[in-house]
Amino acid sequence: MELPLILVTGKNGQVGTELQQLSEKFAQHFRFVFCDKEALDISNETEVLQLFQQYKPAFCINCAAYTAVDKAETNQQQAYAVNADAVSYLAKACSKYNAVLVSFSTDYVFDGTATQPYLPDSLTNPINYYGYTKYMGEKLALANCAKAIIIRTSWVYSSYGNNFVKTMIRLMKEKNEIGVVSDQYGSPTYAADLALAVMTIITTLSTQSLQSVPYGIYHYANQGIISWYQFALAIQQNMQLQCKVNAITTAQFPTAAKRPAYSGLNTEKITQVFGIRPPEWQNSLQACLQILKK
Numbered sequence: 001m002e003l004p005l006i007l008v009t010g011k012n013g014q015v016g017t018e019l020q021q022l023s024e025k026f027a028q029h030f031r032f033v034f035c036d037k038e039a040l041d042i043s044n045e046t047e048v049l050q051l052f053q054q055y056k057p058a059f060c061i062n063c064a065a066y067t068a069v070d071k072a073e074t075n076q077q078q079a080y081a082v083n084a085d086a087v088s089y090l091a092k093a094c095s096k097y098n099a100v101l102v103s104f105s106t107d108y109v110f111d112g113t114a115t116q117p118y119l120p121d122s123l124t125n126p127i128n129y130y131g132y133t134k135y136m137g138e139k140l141a142l143a144n145c146a147k148a149i150i151i152r153t154s155w156v157y158s159s160y161g162n163n164f165v166k167t168m169i170r171l172m173k174e175k176n177e178i179g180v181v182s183d184q185y186g187s188p189t190y191a192a193d194l195a196l197a198v199m200t201i202i203t204t205l206s207t208q209s210l211q212s213v214p215y216g217i218y219h220y221a222n223q224g225i226i227s228w229y230q231f232a233l234a235i236q237q238n239m240q241l242q243c244k245v246n247a248i249t250t251a252q253f254p255t256a257a258k259r260p261a262y263s264g265l266n267t268e269k270i271t272q273v274f275g276i277r278p279p280e281w282q283n284s285l286q287a288c289l290q291i292l293k294k
Helices: 012-023 047-056 076-096 129-144 166-175 192-206 230-238 268-274 281-293
Strands: 003-009 031-034 057-062 102-105 148-153 177-181 216-219 245-249
Touching: 003 012, 003 047, 012 031, 012 192, 047 076, 057 076, 057 192, 076 102, 076 129, 102 129, 102 192, 129 148, 129 216, 148 192, 166 177, 166 230, 166 281, 177 230, 192 268, 192 281, 216 268, 230 245, 230 281
Parallel strands: 003 031, 003 057, 057 102, 102 148, 148 216, 177 245
Antiparallel strands: none
């Protein structure tokens, strides 16, 4: 019998790259097809359907996204096409070929007025356009595919691509001192941990006959809620860089898109349903920095 096929979009992003790294470990159980923008334009419904017809995947992991939060405010059409329309095309294709869709969303679907970590069913109220497009992507995925799993995550970083950790290291090496926002709180997420969580979910769905398959929305982030300033300080200390890190306020660092002041994610549901326990943020940061030090 042929192994079930996993179709991965956005293969060059942080999570897509980590999934490529993991694919060898899971090669005995799954076949993988990794697509970049050239192989598949997910905002083209015809292309999506053609690819599904060709491969007939059992699972689709959508790692493609428009992630430029500030640019999304002015580049709304493109952000919506990738984060919302494209997700509906993938969801419809998954529905047609009876595949499971796994797609990612963000802590930015929340307004940040909470005082304790948001639950998957907490009230959404995005305060920037990027958050709105991801919120619409969630809605469209769930409306068009009965077998959809949405994983909301936050502050994703890895040893690949552009992210806060790599930007901080670069700035700390270039400058004598930097200012980092200390009044926005959330949870960092190491993309390698997130990729493993996704493969754990897919393995569970394909091997265990669950009583009721728990499709819907989940939260995944590393454990612990910190400010960007605390995150930067941990990077500086771990890398033993001499740069002075100063705490600044959001008001001192204006951006085109508003950011939630608090966006901690409660991850209990993913632990209860799939037995996935996200590592502490400090341990995951250390693992990533070990790779970057090489």
